[in-house]
Amino acid sequence: MANSSADPSPTNCPADSSTTNAAGSPAGTFATGVSARDSSLASDAGAAQGGASSGGGSSVEGEAAAVAAAAERLFGDRLPAARRYVELLVEHGVERGLIGPREVDRLWTRHVLNSAVVGELIPAGCRVVDVGSGAGLPGIPLQLARPDLRLTLLEPMARRVAWLDEVVAELQLSTTVVRGRAEEPGVRRGLRDLDVVTARAVAPLAKLAGWGLPLLRPGGRLLALKGASAAEEMARDAAAVAAVGGSRQELASCGEGLVTEPTTVIVVERGKAAQGRDTRRNSRKDR
Numbered sequence: 001m002a003n004s005s006a007d008p009s010p011t012n013c014p015a016d017s018s019t020t021n022a023a024g025s026p027a028g029t030f031a032t033g034v035s036a037r038d039s040s041l042a043s044d045a046g047a048a049q050g051g052a053s054s055g056g057g058s059s060v061e062g063e064a065a066a067v068a069a070a071a072e073r074l075f076g077d078r079l080p081a082a083r084r085y086v087e088l089l090v091e092h093g094v095e096r097g098l099i100g101p102r103e104v105d106r107l108w109t110r111h112v113l114n115s116a117v118v119g120e121l122i123p124a125g126c127r128v129v130d131v132g133s134g135a136g137l138p139g140i141p142l143q144l145a146r147p148d149l150r151l152t153l154l155e156p157m158a159r160r161v162a163w164l165d166e167v168v169a170e171l172q173l174s175t176t177v178v179r180g181r182a183e184e185p186g187v188r189r190g191l192r193d194l195d196v197v198t199a200r201a202v203a204p205l206a207k208l209a210g211w212g213l214p215l216l217r218p219g220g221r222l223l224a225l226k227g228a229s230a231a232e233e234m235a236r237d238a239a240a241v242a243a244v245g246g247s248r249q250e251l252a253s254c255g256e257g258l259v260t261e262p263t264t265v266i267v268v269e270r271g272k273a274a275q276g277r278d279t280r281r282n283s284r285k286d287r
Helices: 037-043 047-054 059-092 101-119 137-144 157-169 185-190 205-215 230-236 238-243
Strands: 128-132 152-153 176-179 195-199 216-226 246-252 263-270
Touching: 047 101, 059 101, 059 137, 059 157, 101 137, 101 216, 101 246, 101 263, 128 137, 128 157, 137 152, 137 157, 137 238, 185 205, 195 205, 205 216, 205 230, 205 238, 205 263, 230 238, 230 246, 230 263, 238 246
Parallel strands: 128 152, 128 195, 152 176, 195 216
Antiparallel strands: 216 263, 246 263
């Protein structure tokens, strides 16, 4: 099991003529018009860039400039849509149970940018499903950064599915929203032979592999966004992952040199046979 920041991305995804990471948005377009700390950093970005160049910028202004630069590089001409997504989360995320109150002030740095950078692991034109998409993380930032991807958001809870449908419609995305769980037979019949499965804060790796690997084609990749203990989790669950068809596991670090805290991803490749777990999760009734 390699610990690598190299690109362990799936190969042979269908080619697509769409632009992957567009660039060149005007520097002044990062303002969101909302009061969250990340958004304030964003709205001050233009002034920060000027202040930093003259030597008078504060640390907050410098952070604003860094956030703005990263967002422009990742989202390009879709930056206005990314800003609108953040606005929607600020306005409705806590009320609708999508994010915790503490997350409002760090949506750009901790959630949106750190989700979008995972696109560097995915070749153009891939079929991707985001399992347990919830508030749309990482799926919506990933789709905004990578419009070439054929992306499905998979979510079991009705109220979250309603939110995802609303966001996809407002942002005019090509993304598909499906209500269901990855382990359900009906979902597996409709979503199969995929190139990539993504998941963020869904389940421990062993369970996630049992749910996600059966959705992949042989050689497809599960991208599990994890935290600081990713290496320990990968080692702990290695045998269980292999038992359900994981042929290779490695760590990848996404967004180095672009975001303050790079995103750690456990990459699991599906072997020739993946034996998924059909047992449903014990959880409260979906509503």
